Amino acid sequence: MGQLQDEIKRRRTFAIISHPDAGKTTLTEKLLLYGGAIHLAGSIKSRKTQRHAVSDWMEIEKQRGISVTSSVLQFDYAGCRINILDTPGHQDFSEDTYRTLMAVDSAVMVIDAAKGIETQTKKLFKVCKQRNIPIFTFVNKLDRYGKAPLDLMDEIENVLGIKAYPMNWPIGIDGRYQGVYNRRKKQIELFSADDSHGQKERESVIFAAQDEMVKNKISEHEYNTLLEDIALLDEAGESWDDDKVAKGELTPMFFGSAMTNFGVKNFLEEYLRLAPPPQPHISDSGIISPEDDKFSAFVFKIQANMNPAHHDRLAFIRICSGKFERNMQVMHVQENKQIKLSQPQQFLAQDRQIIDNAYPGDIVGLFDPGIFGIGDTICDSNKKFRFADFPVFPPERFARVEAKDTMKRKQFIKGINQLTQEGAVQLFEQPGTGMESYIVGTVGQLQFDVLKYRLEKEYNVDIVITMQPFEVARWLEFKNGLEVKPESLNGADRGMFVKDMKGRPVLLVNNEWALGWIMDNNPELILHNVPPDKKEA
Structure with a gap:
């Protein structure tokens, strides 16, 4: 100890x-x-x-000349090990900054x-x-x-x-x-x-x-x-x-x-x-102290293509307790699976090196084959718990996004799904349109520019973005538990009926007035600003 x-x-x-x-x-x-x-x-x-x-x-x-993604920087000074998280300043990327603030002391x-x-x-x-x-x-x-x-x-x-x-x-x-x-x-x-x-x-x-x-x-x-x-x-x-x-x-x-x-x-x-050293974190099993010798951490950021040549994907974790060791076996709580933490990395921006161990307060990058989600907990198999959920920002801008060249559909689907998993955009499917196009929701307009740029540069896919007139998204469920379908809603034609990537029904409407009309005409309907299993930021 x-x-x-x-x-x-x-x-x-x-x-x-x-x-x-x-x-x-x-x-x-x-x-x-x-x-x-x-x-x-x-x-x-x-x-x-x-x-x-x-x-x-x-x-x-x-x-x-702007920062659009949080970067992680680590160095030693005067006997201290310093982990700096430089965050996007632009308001369109508040969500990335918010999550980053969950990982600092x-x-x-x-x-x-x-x-x-x-x-x-x-x-x-x-x-x-x-x-x-x-x-x-x-x-x-x-x-x-x-x-x-x-x-x-x-x-x-x-x-x-x-x-x-x-x-x-x-x-x-x-x-x-x-x-x-x-x-x-x-x-x-x-x-x-x-x-x-x-x-x-x-x-x-x-x-x-x-x-x-x-x-x-x-x-x-x-x-x-x-x-x-x-x-x-x-x-x-x-x-x-x-x-x-x-x-x-x-x-x-x-x-x-x-x-x-x-x-x-x-x-x-x-x-x-x-400044304070690493602080305790709240979990569903109580407060987790950094001094607890059982390892625990949470994923606060996912970044695709830090090395564009390899289309790699990294999950950034904040270590909360215990000692991290390379190749250690841990429990991925959300998937209820044992995983091996190999090739862990620390960073000076894009320069990275493989490390053998790390301690509470440290930020470590893990190669992610697509198993991690933002907010996921990883911990010692003998002491299973979940850290508190990350809040979610409701999207406020919406666009239909499709590949210019239908022959590049495969790269388009892969690229847009990977970038969605980073958490900067939210993806919806409109029933009946297949995967030729998606509806993308963002907090700000600049995220569409970044999405277009990255799909083009990192996945070699040109896209067409068609802005939609909607400003409000609501996840839907009926009080009686029946399935929500467009035909079971009065006034669904006043907006766009879509499903999120977990198949949950969502209605996009132009404004709060249209939303009020739908609520008045569907008294059995329950509306959520964010997915029902999440809390709003």
Whole structure:
């Protein structure tokens, strides 16, 4: 047990969340730079070098400069084993982010200093809040003009309803900050000029707060302003409270610039000091502690074609308890089958290596021959249980999708089914149309672009997407248990009657008004926003 506990204590597993363009992927990469996992940081938007962020591995991400799938990154720093899950910022991929947040013990919220709290940040924050996970805030882009630090603090409190405790404070004039004050150490850190465009670590010099030398480096006005701000924070600001941080009620707040490596190292070190190690998880057999020596894990993500040449499929698992060992035999609970976990992998984005063992908090990729589903539990055969189900997002956009070339029907069916199993889109069949076409439901429009791109690039299938006028899907059942058929529904012609991939009846309608009409005219009908065996996110 001693080794297991030691390994658990040194793990930190967290997601980075933000609105698109707040600098989340850049911060991820700079943490890798300081962790020694990479030696030269590549900027997504760097046209000179045409380098791309390490965490954006999918071709469409490199072309668009956005993250559309969560990526997993692992490295060691200062005695800790760090598992970072970089998440999609775009709202159309909220579902992937939501599932990722089920697999972490804390979250880092990146905020653009000029834009403050944005729409998607609010949504993602709400998910973190529901799970009561600790949230650390990194105010980014301090190298540009932005809102005043005190105004950003107020915004976090007023918009998100969480108290903020600044761990450091910027020194200088808006957009031309020269350093930060570390409140815990009472030290001033002044940075050298960034002459590598953020590709290398930023050099800095540290002074005691009262050191007269500081006055030679910054103006008297800047020095006096800093002292006034610190006095105000100490007198009128929030008090530090470990318990509130652990419950997600108080966010440690850091100021910096990921692009220019300003304050990144300080953030990483303080985060590792304060963030929780792997936490317990809820199951139908009670709370599962990481220290339990019986192995357990759950699948939170499935990714097809990380290696397009082999059409491979990986299931990402979060280890919850016990020690993982290569080739171990475990119980796949949902299928009620014994399986062997061979060729387990860990990642630095698309670079992966076979591992022999792993511990609670670690993220491991398993080759998946098509047996895993999102939310599946795998555990020791002698202690069988299920972890809590993952919530599901109801689809809001619908389209008919078919292959342009009917000769490629086989690749089309294989591709669309594999991509559906990743959980980004939902697949429906319209009775009577066969498998020539499918109805695809998504949370957002961008997912259709990604589906088209990936079917073309990864399966060599061109598709035709015909958008449908529906915005609402409802799973159907009768109170008396009779089978639901189109002819047994009054008003089924007001929408489209389809079946999901488990054969359950679903009605797609244009709006809530049409839904109300159908409910009024079918009093025996029970409607579900998501499949009856799932809960809504």
